[in-house]
Amino acid sequence: MDAYNEADLHLAAAAAVRAPSLHNSQPWLFRRSGGAIEILADPARRLPSVDRTGWAARIACGAATFNARLALASAGRPAVVQLHPDPREPGLIARLTPAAERPPTYAEVELFDAIPRRHSNRQPFWPDPVPTDVRVRLLEAARSESSWLALLVGTVAVAGFSEIATSADRVLRRDTGYQAEMEAWRHAIPAYARAPMAEPQDILPQRFFNERRRAPGHDYEPEPLIGILGVPGDSSADQSNAGQAMQKVLLTATAAGLDTSLISQPIEVPTARDQLRRALGRPGHPQIAIRFGYGTPGHPTPRREMSEVLTGLGTLVPGIPGA
Known part of the structure; x- marks a missing residue:
């Protein structure tokens, strides 16, 4: 051809x-x-x-x-x-x-x-753990695209990520230009695809895309499975390649029956990103965080x-x- x-x-x-x-x-x-x-x-x-x-x-x-x-x-x-x-x-x-x-x-x-079938699910997931064989498939999906995926295991690792992500979110909320632009794009995400309003017990930050409160007893999972995807370098080509790897990981998760959502706040704030890189102890640069789990089916945007x-x-x- x-x-x-x-x-x-x-x-x-x-x-x-x-x-x-x-x-x-x-x-x-x-x-x-x-x-x-x-x-x-x-x-x-x-x-x-x-x-x-x-x-x-x-x-x-x-x-x-x-x-x-x-x-x-x-x-x-x-x-x-x-x-x-x-x-x-x-x-x-x-x-x-x-x-x-x-x-x-x-x-x-x-x-x-x-x-x-792939779309971001920003709602709470069920507490069911992701099986080991599926986790291995996710790791291999990133590796096959010259990237790495670090899955955070245990309450200490998740709590450390939560602290970094929440701190980055606070920085972004203080940026009035950032918040105004985010508000201008609110229309691009339909109400059915938005996260519910944040609650004090949440361990991960949510964007303010919704004023709807969740039903009682429908909290986010206490120990979510978080994956940090990274690549060896940080050039424009490295970032575009990270996008390819991210999509392969997301589609691998979808094919395995998982739901996913993306967490970018700790990547958007340079000091938080560097803190995340040092906490992971891996060579290279984190490019996106992904939350994996089993959730109620939603709809694409x-x-x-x-x-x-x-x-x-x-x-x-x-x-x-x-x-």
């Missing part, structure tokens, strides 16, 4: 837009150029106060790239991925060029089938129309800070 066609572009983009993004900002664009499919950061969907460095946009576009890879592979037309292939166009996150055609693997089909995210052949898209 020498080139991807328009049908391949639509197939890849339809899967890619199901990726998660900070505040559901969906900061991606897709185009076909020279027979390749390219994923770009959409400057019109930037969060200049919330995402000053462009880290969150790169994570989201990396996750979209992984979904696009799965869609093409599941159709028998796998891709070779280049991250940030052109320094002249810093907004270009990934270029997917055709590899040799082959039937999809069972693992690719399983993860592709999980794409429409709306996505942008294809007409909004498909851009013209060869159109240059500006970069994002730090790209």
